[in-house]
Amino acid sequence: MKRSAILCLTIVFVLFITTIAFASIDDDLAKIKSAYESGNIDEFKKAIFALYDDHIGKGKTKLVETPVVESGKHWSGNGEMNTEPFTISSTPWKLKWNNKGDRLSVWLCNPETGKPIEEIMDTMDKGTGESYVYRKGTFYLHILAIGAWEIEIEE
DSSP: OHHHHHHHHHHHHHHHHHHHHHHHHHHHHHHHHHHHHHTOHHHHHHHHHHHIIIIISTTSSOOOOOOOOOTTEEEEEESOEEOOOEEEOSSOEEEEEEEOSSEEEEEEEOTTTOOEEEEEEEESSOEEEEEEEOOOEEEEEEEEEESEEEEEEEO
8 A cells, every 4th residue: 555655646746747847848939939930039049048958958068159150241352361260050151252353262261270171262254253152160261362352251
Protein backbone atom coordinates (compact mmCIF):
# COMPACT_ATOMS: atom_id res chain seq x y z
CA MET A 1 0.00 0.00 0.00
CA LYS A 2 2.81 2.38 0.90
CA ARG A 3 4.63 1.74 -2.39
CA SER A 4 1.45 2.37 -4.38
CA ALA A 5 0.94 5.69 -2.62
CA ILE A 6 4.55 6.73 -3.28
CA LEU A 7 4.27 5.67 -6.93
CA CYS A 8 1.01 7.62 -7.33
CA LEU A 9 2.53 10.75 -5.75
CA THR A 10 5.60 10.44 -7.99
CA ILE A 11 3.43 10.15 -11.11
CA VAL A 12 1.32 13.15 -10.05
CA PHE A 13 4.49 15.18 -9.38
CA VAL A 14 5.98 14.28 -12.80
CA LEU A 15 2.72 15.17 -14.56
CA PHE A 16 2.55 18.46 -12.65
CA ILE A 17 6.13 19.42 -13.58
CA THR A 18 5.57 18.40 -17.22
CA THR A 19 2.41 20.52 -17.38
CA ILE A 20 4.29 23.54 -16.01
CA ALA A 21 7.13 23.03 -18.51
CA PHE A 22 4.76 22.77 -21.47
CA ALA A 23 2.81 25.84 -20.32
CA SER A 24 6.05 27.81 -20.21
CA ILE A 25 6.99 26.63 -23.73
CA ASP A 26 3.50 27.56 -24.95
CA ASP A 27 3.95 31.06 -23.50
CA ASP A 28 7.29 31.46 -25.30
CA LEU A 29 5.80 30.18 -28.57
CA ALA A 30 2.89 32.62 -28.22
CA LYS A 31 5.38 35.50 -27.78
CA ILE A 32 7.27 34.37 -30.90
CA LYS A 33 4.04 34.17 -32.92
CA SER A 34 2.85 37.58 -31.72
CA ALA A 35 6.17 39.28 -32.51
CA TYR A 36 6.28 37.64 -35.94
CA GLU A 37 2.74 38.66 -36.82
CA SER A 38 3.34 42.25 -35.68
CA GLY A 39 6.55 42.45 -37.71
CA ASN A 40 8.60 43.45 -34.66
CA ILE A 41 11.97 41.90 -35.54
CA ASP A 42 13.68 42.84 -32.26
CA GLU A 43 10.93 41.24 -30.14
CA PHE A 44 10.91 38.20 -32.46
CA LYS A 45 14.68 37.67 -31.99
CA LYS A 46 14.38 38.20 -28.24
CA ALA A 47 11.56 35.63 -27.98
CA ILE A 48 13.46 33.04 -30.04
CA PHE A 49 16.60 33.48 -27.94
CA ALA A 50 14.53 33.17 -24.74
CA LEU A 51 12.91 29.93 -25.97
CA TYR A 52 16.30 28.48 -26.84
CA ASP A 53 18.01 29.58 -23.64
CA ASP A 54 15.13 28.48 -21.37
CA HIS A 55 14.14 25.17 -22.94
CA ILE A 56 16.57 23.91 -25.56
CA GLY A 57 20.01 25.03 -24.45
CA LYS A 58 19.05 24.98 -20.74
CA GLY A 59 22.02 27.13 -19.82
CA LYS A 60 24.57 24.93 -21.60
CA THR A 61 24.87 26.96 -24.77
CA LYS A 62 23.93 30.56 -25.27
CA LEU A 63 22.80 31.92 -28.61
CA VAL A 64 24.53 35.14 -29.50
CA GLU A 65 23.44 37.37 -32.30
CA THR A 66 26.17 37.91 -34.88
CA PRO A 67 26.47 41.47 -36.10
CA VAL A 68 25.13 41.63 -39.63
CA VAL A 69 26.30 44.00 -42.30
CA GLU A 70 23.57 46.48 -43.03
CA SER A 71 22.16 46.49 -46.52
CA GLY A 72 23.61 49.43 -48.33
CA LYS A 73 27.10 49.15 -46.79
CA HIS A 74 29.06 51.37 -49.16
CA TRP A 75 32.69 52.10 -49.94
CA SER A 76 34.29 54.30 -52.57
CA GLY A 77 37.81 55.21 -53.45
CA ASN A 78 40.54 55.51 -56.00
CA GLY A 79 43.09 52.74 -56.31
CA GLU A 80 43.76 49.97 -53.80
CA MET A 81 41.94 49.63 -50.46
CA ASN A 82 40.97 47.11 -47.76
CA THR A 83 37.57 47.53 -46.12
CA GLU A 84 36.87 47.00 -42.44
CA PRO A 85 35.74 43.47 -41.50
CA PHE A 86 32.02 42.76 -41.81
CA THR A 87 29.81 39.76 -41.06
CA ILE A 88 27.39 38.11 -43.47
CA SER A 89 24.76 35.79 -41.98
CA SER A 90 22.75 34.68 -45.02
CA THR A 91 23.37 33.72 -48.61
CA PRO A 92 23.40 34.74 -51.30
CA TRP A 93 24.44 38.32 -50.84
CA LYS A 94 25.10 40.82 -53.58
CA LEU A 95 28.12 42.98 -54.31
CA LYS A 96 27.19 45.93 -56.52
CA TRP A 97 30.05 47.78 -58.17
CA ASN A 98 30.72 50.82 -60.29
CA ASN A 99 34.06 51.01 -62.07
CA LYS A 100 34.91 54.59 -63.04
CA GLY A 101 38.53 53.82 -63.90
CA ASP A 102 40.53 51.44 -66.08
CA ARG A 103 40.35 48.34 -63.88
CA LEU A 104 38.48 47.03 -60.83
CA SER A 105 39.03 43.74 -59.03
CA VAL A 106 37.42 42.77 -55.71
CA TRP A 107 38.64 39.92 -53.52
CA LEU A 108 36.87 38.40 -50.51
CA CYS A 109 39.43 37.92 -47.71
CA ASN A 110 39.69 36.27 -44.30
CA PRO A 111 40.34 38.94 -41.62
CA GLU A 112 42.05 36.45 -39.28
CA THR A 113 44.67 35.28 -41.77
CA GLY A 114 44.64 38.17 -44.23
CA LYS A 115 44.49 35.64 -47.06
CA PRO A 116 42.17 35.89 -50.06
CA ILE A 117 39.25 33.46 -50.17
CA GLU A 118 37.95 34.16 -53.67
CA GLU A 119 37.88 36.80 -56.37
CA ILE A 120 34.37 38.21 -56.56
CA MET A 121 34.76 40.27 -59.70
CA ASP A 122 37.34 41.64 -62.12
CA THR A 123 36.73 44.05 -64.99
CA MET A 124 38.55 46.49 -67.22
CA ASP A 125 35.26 47.94 -68.47
CA LYS A 126 33.83 51.14 -67.04
CA GLY A 127 30.32 50.89 -65.70
CA THR A 128 28.21 49.06 -63.17
CA GLY A 129 27.50 45.46 -62.36
CA GLU A 130 26.69 43.05 -59.58
CA SER A 131 28.04 39.75 -58.36
CA TYR A 132 26.42 37.22 -56.02
CA VAL A 133 28.42 35.57 -53.25
CA TYR A 134 27.40 32.29 -51.59
CA ARG A 135 29.44 32.42 -48.38
CA LYS A 136 28.60 33.28 -44.77
CA GLY A 137 31.05 34.55 -42.19
CA THR A 138 33.26 37.48 -41.37
CA PHE A 139 35.24 38.95 -44.24
CA TYR A 140 36.86 42.07 -45.59
CA LEU A 141 37.15 43.19 -49.20
CA HIS A 142 40.51 43.79 -50.86
CA ILE A 143 39.90 46.20 -53.73
CA LEU A 144 42.48 46.53 -56.50
CA ALA A 145 41.75 49.35 -58.92
CA ILE A 146 43.21 51.72 -61.42
CA GLY A 147 40.97 54.73 -61.04
CA ALA A 148 37.86 55.55 -59.07
CA TRP A 149 35.29 52.99 -57.95
CA GLU A 150 32.23 52.42 -55.74
CA ILE A 151 31.19 49.19 -53.99
CA GLU A 152 27.97 48.37 -52.14
CA ILE A 153 26.83 45.24 -50.32
CA GLU A 154 23.23 44.08 -50.17
CA GLU A 155 22.36 41.17 -47.94
